[in-house]
Amino acid sequence: MNRAERIDRYVKGDLNPEELQKFQMEMQQDSTLQQEVEDTQIMQALLQHQGLKNEIKAVRAAMKAEGSPSTVVEETPNTLSTPEEPFGVKEEDDVKAVPMFQWMGRVAAGLAIILVGYLTIQYATLSPERLYEERIANEPPYLGLSNRSMEDQEGTIADQVRVEYQFGNYEEVLRLYGELKKPTFAETFRAGYAYLEQGRTEESITAFQQVMEDQSAFMIKDKAEYYLALAYLQDGQIETAVNMLEVIHKDDDHDYEDSLGSLYLWRLRLLKMKY
Numbered sequence: 466m467n468r469a470e471r472i473d474r475y476v477k478g479d480l481n482p483e484e485l486q487k488f489q490m491e492m493q494q495d496s497t498l499q500q501e502v503e504d505t506q507i508m509q510a511l512l513q514h515q516g517l518k519n520e521i522k523a524v525r526a527a528m529k530a531e532g533s534p535s536t537v538v539e540e541t542p543n544t545l546s547t548p549e550e551p552f553g554v555k556e557e558d559d560v561k562a563v564p565m566f567q568w569m570g571r572v573a574a575g576l577a578i579i580l581v582g583y584l585t586i587q588y589a590t591l592s593p594e595r596l597y598e599e600r601i602a603n604e605p606p607y608l609g610l611s612n613r614s615m616e617d618q619e620g621t622i623a624d625q626v627r628v629e630y631q632f633g634n635y636e637e638v639l640r641l642y643g644e645l646k647k648p649t650f651a652e653t654f655r656a657g658y659a660y661l662e663q664g665r666t667e668e669s670i671t672a673f674q675q676v677m678e679d680q681s682a683f684m685i686k687d688k689a690e691y692y693l694a695l696a697y698l699q700d701g702q703i704e705t706a707v708n709m710l711e712v713i714h715k716d717d718d719h720d721y722e723d724s725l726g727s728l729y730l731w732r733l734r735l736l737k738m739k740y
Contacts, residue, residue: 472498476505496598591736593706596729597699604724606630606658607688610651626652635659650675650682654689661692666700687713687720703740707733 474480475488492499608631622644629637638659642652657672673693676682682689691713698706710733714725 468498468501472502472505475502496595499595591732591739593698593701593703593736593740596732596736597695599729600695600698600724601661606633607654607685610654610685623649623652626655630655630659635662639663650679650685653679654682654685657689657696658692661696661699664699666696669696670700690719691721691724701740703737707737 471480471484471488475485480488492502610627622641626638626641626645629635629641635658638655642648642656642659645652648656653672654676657669657676660666660669660672670693673689673696676689677686677693690709694706694709694713697709710725711730713719713721714730716722
């Protein structure tokens with residue numbers, strides 16, 4: 466089987482236990498495969514939704530043809546013809562009136578199935594790593610830092626830290642940061658982001674906490690708070706991360722208030738329930 470066929474069989478539940486176990490192991494190691502599986506599941510849910518919409522249109526058309534707000538018509542094989550049949554009905558057909566609430570029940574049931582399916586997909590695929598990657602991928606590193614210090618002169622270690630950070634050379638940032646005797650809040654912020662990019666979450670948390678505690682760093686407090694929350698998320702401290710991000714979203718004056726959409730926050734709450 467090629468990759469697409471395996472994804473299709475996985476989504477449909479057609480893999481045998483051995484194939485299923487192997488496929489799930491592959492998904493754990495391949496984030497792209499996870500995304501393809503979720504995209505396929507969502508596409509199937511959308512197709513089901515489209516089918517339901519077509520059924521609703523058919524119901525409306527039948528109601529309009531009947532001219533009644535409370536009934537729709539279904540054609541069933543004729544078993545008995547009588548002289549009392551309404552004018553215009555063919556002899557081989559029989560018209561059966563169906564109360565509108567029955568059709569509404571079918572529509573509601575279909576919508577419920579789609580909603581449950583969507584929630585199941587979201588719940589099954591949610592992880593701290595996934596939500597962290599979504600945010601960090603959409604937020605370029607903050608570059609508007611100034612050391613406000615004579616140490617940040619051309620050729621100094623502080624200046625090298627700044628340059629390497631701007632070019633995304635995070636290993637070099639951390640190496641140079643370790644050589645600084647008295648790093649400013651700007652260098653500590655850069656180191657915190659570099660730690661985050663390197664997956665060294667505990668050190669990243671410590672660095673961003675130090676920035677937030679530095680009174681002279683008030684101009685980048687919002688940035689440090691936001692990345693601190695992401696560091697907690699990457700570290701698996703779900704409740705702390707979610708609580709911080711919800712506070713950020715509610716603060717109209719916060720620099721990152723607009724970065725967190727309602728759907729993302731809903732998924733964060735779902736993640737909190739899951740863990």
